[in-house]
Amino acid sequence: MNEKISLRNRFIQTILRIDKEMTWYFDSHIHLSDPTYSSDMQFILKEMEYLKIKACCVSMDNKNSLQTLKLAKKSNLVLPFIGIHPECVNDELEQMTNMIEENYQNLSGIGEIGLDPTFVNSDEDSKRQIHVFETLLSFAEKFNKPVSIHSRKSIDNVFQIMTSFNTKHALLHWFDGSKKQLQQAMDMGFFVSYGPVMVYANDKQTLLSKTDESKILVETDGPVRFSRCFEMKSGQISFIPSVIFCASKILGKTFDEMTSLLENNSKSFLGI
Numbered sequence: 368m369n370e371k372i373s374l375r376n377r378f379i380q381t382i383l384r385i386d387k388e389m390t391w392y393f394d395s396h397i398h399l400s401d402p403t404y405s406s407d408m409q410f411i412l413k414e415m416e417y418l419k420i421k422a423c424c425v426s427m428d429n430k431n432s433l434q435t436l437k438l439a440k441k442s443n444l445v446l447p448f449i450g451i452h453p454e455c456v457n458d459e460l461e462q463m464t465n466m467i468e469e470n471y472q473n474l475s476g477i478g479e480i481g482l483d484p485t486f487v488n489s490d491e492d493s494k495r496q497i498h499v500f501e502t503l504l505s506f507a508e509k510f511n512k513p514v515s516i517h518s519r520k521s522i523d524n525v526f527q528i529m530t531s532f533n534t535k536h537a538l539l540h541w542f543d544g545s546k547k548q549l550q551q552a553m554d555m556g557f558f559v560s561y562g563p564v565m566v567y568a569n570d571k572q573t574l575l576s577k578t579d580e581s582k583i584l585v586e587t588d589g590p591v592r593f594s595r596c597f598e599m600k601s602g603q604i605s606f607i608p609s610v611i612f613c614a615s616k617i618l619g620k621t622f623d624e625m626t627s628l629l630e631n632n633s634k635s636f637l638g639i
Contacts, residue, residue, distance in 0.1 A: 390626050392420040392607050393633035395560045396479070396515055396540040396586035399424040399445060400434040403590035403601055408438070411604060415444045420604055423448055423586075423637075425479040425515050425540075428455040429462045436470060446475035446637065448515050453483040456492075456499040467506045475637055477507040478515025479540070482524055497528070504532045511535050513636055522548050526555065536636045541588055546577060553579045558636050560584040563606050566613045567595040575617050584632055585610045 399422050404411060415422065424439065425448040426432040432449035439447035449466060451458050467477065480503045487493045507514045513536040518525045522544045529537060539552055542559035552559055559578055562585065565571040575583065587610075589602025597606065615625035 390419070390623070390630050391633075392418065392611065392626065393584070393629060394420060394422040394587050394604055394607050395538060395558075395584040395633060395636065396425055396562075397422050397589045397602065397604065398427065398431075398479075399589070399604070400426065400431055400438045401590050408441075412442045412444065415442070415604055418605065418608070420444065420607055421446060421633075422604060423475060423478075423515065426450055427452045427479065428458040429466065432463065432466060436466075436473070439473070447473065448476040448478040449474060450478045450480040450503050450515075451499050452479045453481050453496050453500070453517055454486045456486075456495045460499055460502060464502065464506055467503075467510065471510040471512070474510070474512055476513040476515060477503055478538075479517050480504070480514060481517030482521035482528075483517055483519045484521060485519065501528060501531075504528070504534060507534050508532050511638075513538065513638065515540050519543065522552075526551060529555065529557075535638060538584060538636060540586060542574065544574075546574070549574055549577060553582060556582075558582045558584050558632065560586040561610070561614065562586045562588050563593045563597055563602060563610055565617075566597075566609060572613075572617050575614060580618070580628060581632060581635070583614070583629065584636060585614065585629060 421444045423446045424435050426435045428451055435447045435449055439445045451463055480500055482496050482500055514534050515538050516525060518539050538558040538560060540560050541562055559582060561571055561575050565575060585607060587602035587606050591602050592599050593602060611625050612622055615622050
């Protein structure tokens with residue numbers, strides 16, 4: 368009997384060691400608390416567990432941030448980021464800062480925050496975007512949290528603002544800048560992420576090849592839809608292995624090498 372117990376204990380220890388050593392995939396930017404996913408959430412969480420994927424779940428506004436916090440309580444594979452997207456800067460800023468104050472110990476980061484002239488119709492709109500962005504950066508700095516940044520058509524302005532803040536780590540999600548801007552991002556120590564578009568977009572593949580390998584992350588940005596081989600489907604967490612495979616081919620690495628690199632980079636970004 369004692370021998371059977373001993374064998375069982377050794378088996379359990381082996382399984383635990385394998386699980387600890389197993390590589391995890393990370394989706395560095397997905398709106399998993401978006402209503403698009405609500406009806407399938409149980410399946411998605413099971414899928415994440417099966418595929419060994421952790422997700423940085425970013426938020427759009429106060430309401431969505433509360434949903435993100437609620438979702439994170441259901442699974443430790445959901446890494447909660449809360450914030451106000453530049454499209455939603457008319458949302459109540461004080462409510463958001465209070466939410467950060469009350470939940471900072473449970474937060475993985477602050478986001479999605481940033482700038483975007485697409486949503487600016489006046490000087491007041493622009494000033495409001497900048498004010499919200501700077502305020503939330505200051506809270507990320509205060510609580511030593513990484514930030515997930517939206518920088519569409521505004522990368523240079525983001526660079527200028529970021530020089531005034533000592534944030535833990537910053538991610539320029541869905542990087543869409545020039546080679547020169549990419550180099551500046553690397554010089555400033557930023558992470559940049561590439562998503563499913565990279566699978567079929569030559570310009571994104573070129574940018575990836577010129578990115579410091581220690582600063583590369585991958586994402587889906589779901590529920591954004593993707594064309595070509597993704598058949599206009601909303602971004603799914605299960606797209607991540609395809610993105611990793613594409614990145615591995617571009618950088619001349621094996622899939623396992625690429626996965627290990629991205630896991631280390633993701634942990635560095637998150638500070639875990």
